[in-house]
Amino acid sequence: xxxRTMSAIKQEFEGFLRTFEKDQDLVVQDxxxxxxxxxxDNYMSIVLRxxxxxxxxxxxxxxxxxxxxxxxxxxxxxxxxxxxEFFHNEAHVxxxxxxxxxxxxxxxxxxxxxxxxxxxxxxxxxxxxxxxNLLDLEHCTAVVKTLASLHARSLALKISDPQRFxxxxxxxxxxVFPQDSRPAVGSSIAFSLNYAIKILESIEPKTDxxxxxxxxVKRYIENTYDVMRELLLARNDKYDVMSHGDAWNNNIxxxxxxxxxxxxxxxxxxxxVRHTSAAIDFLYFVYSSAQAEVIxxxxxxxxxIYHRQxxxxxxxxxxxxxxxxDLTTDWFNSELQKYSVYGILTGYWIVNAVLADESDAxxxxxxxxxxxxxxxxxxxxxRPIIMExxxxxxxxxxxxxx
Numbered sequence: 001x002x003x004r005t006m007s008a009i010k011q012e013f014e015g016f017l018r019t020f021e022k023d024q025d026l027v028v029q030d031x032x033x034x035x036x037x038x039x040x041d042n043y044m045s046i047v048l049r050x051x052x053x054x055x056x057x058x059x060x061x062x063x064x065x066x067x068x069x070x071x072x073x074x075x076x077x078x079x080x081x082x083x084x085e086f087f088h089n090e091a092h093v094x095x096x097x098x099x100x101x102x103x104x105x106x107x108x109x110x111x112x113x114x115x116x117x118x119x120x121x122x123x124x125x126x127x128x129x130x131x132x133n134l135l136d137l138e139h140c141t142a143v144v145k146t147l148a149s150l151h152a153r154s155l156a157l158k159i160s161d162p163q164r165f166x167x168x169x170x171x172x173x174x175x176v177f178p179q180d181s182r183p184a185v186g187s188s189i190a191f192s193l194n195y196a197i198k199i200l201e202s203i204e205p206k207t208d209x210x211x212x213x214x215x216x217v218k219r220y221i222e223n224t225y226d227v228m229r230e231l232l233l234a235r236n237d238k239y240d241v242m243s244h245g246d247a248w249n250n251n252i253x254x255x256x257x258x259x260x261x262x263x264x265x266x267x268x269x270x271x272x273v274r275h276t277s278a279a280i281d282f283l284y285f286v287y288s289s290a291q292a293e294v295i296x297x298x299x300x301x302x303x304x305i306y307h308r309q310x311x312x313x314x315x316x317x318x319x320x321x322x323x324x325x326d327l328t329t330d331w332f333n334s335e336l337q338k339y340s341v342y343g344i345l346t347g348y349w350i351v352n353a354v355l356a357d358e359s360d361a362x363x364x365x366x367x368x369x370x371x372x373x374x375x376x377x378x379x380x381x382x383r384p385i386i387m388e389x390x391x392x393x394x395x396x397x398x399x400x401x402x
Contacts, residue, residue: 025057245272283343
């Protein structure tokens, strides 16, 4: 990406902020820009943090910070990984969908096919958990309640105004497991499964339970990508929701009180939003981001917490009781069972991104198409932390869903 001049940055933000702040006399006097993420923390965008200093039309000082996500068109692999489709999705979600769904994300200042500018919540005390520090029960509880609220609000809109919901969701593109034959990042999931099986089979001593879990996932070796693609085909199920699609540790902002308790959650990175089962987000989040003891000891508690919040939101939004009576805990557990393979396969797939050392992180700016194609044939280092993670989610999958 070309370096922008400071005058260009000031001029750009002055125009956007005059509209956003509803103050045509607002003046931007200075701007400071720095990288907004580290290598390995953001793969599909370039993120910059910009601090703006100026004054309102009435002369009062103006000082705020913003995060801008840029589409990385300069990257050699941009077309290969469908960057344009991911970015199209996120800009559409910020512009058209989130205004209907409540304050679950940073406020969007401006969005177009090149960039998305949003408020920087760091100044308000929100933080992203260090991605390798998996989440305890308190943080997991806060996240599943946020996901339940997002799902319920989208379902309420769908039930009350199905045509509007359809028109809002229809522009979204499936860029991970698309139905066409062009390259897609989802194609590497078959390699991830084979690599996971290799790691799991190397564990000693191997219990009968772990062996049974390995045999369960081996069933998907021959058609991994097709299984995932079929799961995501539009079912047009009556109670499918707007799914975030990428709810893992690095895409979640937490706010804490003085005692360190979670007081709020915001979701980031809406590039893989889909119309699908609510179970997709729940499983993806838990298998990617929850601590092992939370998965083993509190999975069913999280199911109950999620479901309780889901029903609470539906009632708050006046969804008819005839619909709510269908959405029992048994209904949600049946959805979890139906999509359990999505959870375990994406758990294997994303673990290397979640737990990668800084030295293993990939610099997407310098990656060529040939190197990107080769990534699917190069095994990452086998680290004990990754081996343990794969073992824990396999054992849980075997116990809960076999």
